[in-house]
Amino acid sequence: MPLHPDNVCLGVGSDESIDVVIRAFCTPGKDKILICPPTYGMYEVSASVNDVAVVAVELDAENGFALRPDMINEALSSDPHIKIVFICSPANPTGNLICESEIVKVLEHPTWNGVVVVDEAYVDFAPGRSLAERVNEWPNLIVTQTLSKAFGLAGIRLGVTFSQSQISQLLNNLKGPFNMSSPTIALATAALQPAGLTLMEANRKAMVKQRDRMLQELPKIPGVGGFLGGCNTNFLLVQFLGRPTSGGQRLPDNDTAAAVARALATDSSVLVRYRGMEPGCVGSLRITVGTKEEVDIMLLQVRRALELHLGTTA
Secondary structure (H helix, E strand, C coil), rough: CCCCCEEEECHHHHHHHHHHHHHHHHCCCCCCEECCCCCCHHHHHHHHHHCCEECCCEEHHHHEEEHHHHHHHHHHHHHEEEEEEEECCCCCCCCCCCCCCHHHHHCCCCCCEEEEEEECCCCCCCCCCCHHHCCCCCCCCEEEEEEECCCHHHHHHCCCECHHHHHHHHHHHHHHCCCHHHHHHHHHHHCCCCHHHHHHHHHHHHHHHHHHHHHHHHHHHHCEEEEECCCCCCCCEEEEECCCCCCCCCEEEEHHHHHHHHHHHHHCCCCCCEECCCCCCCCEEECHHHHHHHHHHHHHHHHHHHHHHCCCCC
């Protein structure tokens, strides 16, 4: 079924979309959300702000950070206070697409009375279709998107929530009046016109080209161990190795990753996100794709940081 305006709720960035869904479906001090770490941190932050507990079912790090729908459904069956499942696809920080059939398994839970929120902030970098097209097929499906990523319009703070009209009306009723500014609406409207979409696609292709370059060049740097997850976003989750063990092995190492992050920030103002403490992400940094010139600097500074931390025998 096609989407209509009454399927849409606009928010001040995806973060407001997350917050308003929690406020709509969860009773403070009673209800819970379910998240799938490693994942976007604002689900847990918004839950905490709204006095909503969090249940975690980790992604399967041994299987490409796949969703675990059977474990999720077991949790939903055993705890009726879980009212929302948040699934990020393409995933943040791991960059992999979550299989649609696995999401459908959660949507088809026979007894659970809650909603599944699929966060598609990075969907424009991934192949295949958006699940937003299917919200009229599933009464318990909510899909969130944003203009912050592929459109490069983080500054206008515009998030979009797609859902069935009854849910969309509820979400819109919970928002403050007139909280979308005229400049935001004007810039978003322009971005979604043919000329704006052409510009977005050109910029997206440029980012994908630099992402492919990073995939080729980073593994050539001694001390870089490879990539975790997938490459369906505008960032890569890069794993870094420590010094050789007594047996000659080079293992993923949080100290090395943290040292690289500090050196990048202090020596060249290149900011990356340390993710070594998240499940399955030991020794990893999330590195966002930039322009050719920015990627040039990043590659050079990563090499220098590793040489400094590990020595010339890295």
